[in-house]
Amino acid sequence: MTRMVRAAALTNYFDVAEQVGLNPVTLLSDAGLNRTILANPDNKIPASAAVTLLEESARIASCPTFGLRMAETRQISDFGAVGLLVTHQPTLREMLLALMNYRHLLNEALTLQMSDVGKHVVIRQEIVTDPPMYSRQATELALGVLARAGSALLGSHWKPERVLFLHEAPEDLQLHRRLFRCKLEFGSEFNGFVCNSADLDYPCSAANPALARYAEQLLQTLPKATDKTIEEEVHEAIYLLLPMGRATVEQVAQSLAVNVRTLQRQLEERGVTFSDLINTVRRELAVRYIESGQHSLGHVAELLGYSTQTSFTRWFKNEFGVAPTQWERS
Numbered sequence: 094m095t096r097m098v099r100a101a102a103l104t105n106y107f108d109v110a111e112q113v114g115l116n117p118v119t120l121l122s123d124a125g126l127n128r129t130i131l132a133n134p135d136n137k138i139p140a141s142a143a144v145t146l147l148e149e150s151a152r153i154a155s156c157p158t159f160g161l162r163m164a165e166t167r168q169i170s171d172f173g174a175v176g177l178l179v180t181h182q183p184t185l186r187e188m189l190l191a192l193m194n195y196r197h198l199l200n201e202a203l204t205l206q207m208s209d210v211g212k213h214v215v216i217r218q219e220i221v222t223d224p225p226m227y228s229r230q231a232t233e234l235a236l237g238v239l240a241r242a243g244s245a246l247l248g249s250h251w252k253p254e255r256v257l258f259l260h261e262a263p264e265d266l267q268l269h270r271r272l273f274r275c276k277l278e279f280g281s282e283f284n285g286f287v288c289n290s291a292d293l294d295y296p297c298s299a300a301n302p303a304l305a306r307y308a309e310q311l312l313q314t315l316p317k318a319t320d321k322t323i324e325e326e327v328h329e330a331i332y333l334l335l336p337m338g339r340a341t342v343e344q345v346a347q348s349l350a351v352n353v354r355t356l357q358r359q360l361e362e363r364g365v366t367f368s369d370l371i372n373t374v375r376r377e378l379a380v381r382y383i384e385s386g387q388h389s390l391g392h393v394a395e396l397l398g399y400s401t402q403t404s405f406t407r408w409f410k411n412e413f414g415v416a417p418t419q420w421e422r423s
Contacts, residue, residue: 096201098143101134104171105163113154140202141222147230157263160230164237169245178308181301186293204329214293217285219332225377227385229260232284250295253288257281260387282337323359331374336396342367383421390417
């Protein structure tokens with residue numbers, strides 16, 4: 094499945110590219126894009142092309158904060174019709190739920206999960222592309238946009254306790270500190286935020302129930318989300334849960350609001366098993382982590398659920414025919 098994203102996801106790209114001395118037209122062409130298709134924010138482009146464009150721009154410009162620079166001036170209005178709906182939700186929790194329900198209209202590669210953990214809410218985010226690829230810039234862009242939206246709705250009451258990144262920290266954290274205004278954790282188990290639960294239920298003063306209903310009616314007239322197969326749903330859930338050590342069949346079933354027996358039966362009807370999908374995601378993430386150059390092999394082993402690097406190396410060699418150290422060198 095080719096995952097698509099609104100052209101609005103690249104809002105501010107030209108400005109940031111020129112600021113760091115790039116020729117945006119050439120880079121767009123290399124990614125299979127052009128100014129014309131980006132001129133209409135509602136046009137859909139392949140998510141993989143957008144991710145490639147951001148990563149190449151950051152690499153060529155030696156600018157590890159390229160995606161975050163794009164996020165810094167984003168507005169909720171950049172969400173289009175979805176922006177009207179989220180602006181008028183009564184709380185930030187409701188805003189996030191609305192965003193999750195209609196994310197297919199914004200970015201089909203973006204997966205979001207919100208879960209209560211004691212007095213905290215954990216918001217996990219992942220960029221899932223086909224084919225899988227390293228997406229540091231797209232990840233920071235999405236996290237930055239979410240932080241901007243929270244601040245726009247709640248003002249000083251948007252105060253996450255932590256923002257977490259799977260990748261390692263850049264040398265200069267000035268922009269991260271300015272945009273997120275909370276504790277930064279790099280090399281973490283997942284990408285996302287940890288917030289106080291009470292903060293997410295603080296009322297949004299700008300909420301207007303009548304406008305929220307109007308926006309909902311408007312969105313109902315737009316294309317529905319493409320029905321995902323059970324494999325795709327489980328695949329996305331594993332992407333979010335595996336780096337945290339929680340990708341068990343019980344946890345995945347809970348995240349999809351089904352019981353374990355039902356999940357296993359649905360997978361059997363499609364001719365796949367849960368362990369098959371775990372292995373598929375492990376393969377995709379192993380390549381992604383190693384090629385990024387951001388993690389030691391020991392950390393990669395940990396993120397993929399192996400207690401020792403030796404076990405991970407044995408699995409990797411069985412899957413790819415070479416040891417991970419050889420893969421990394423090549």
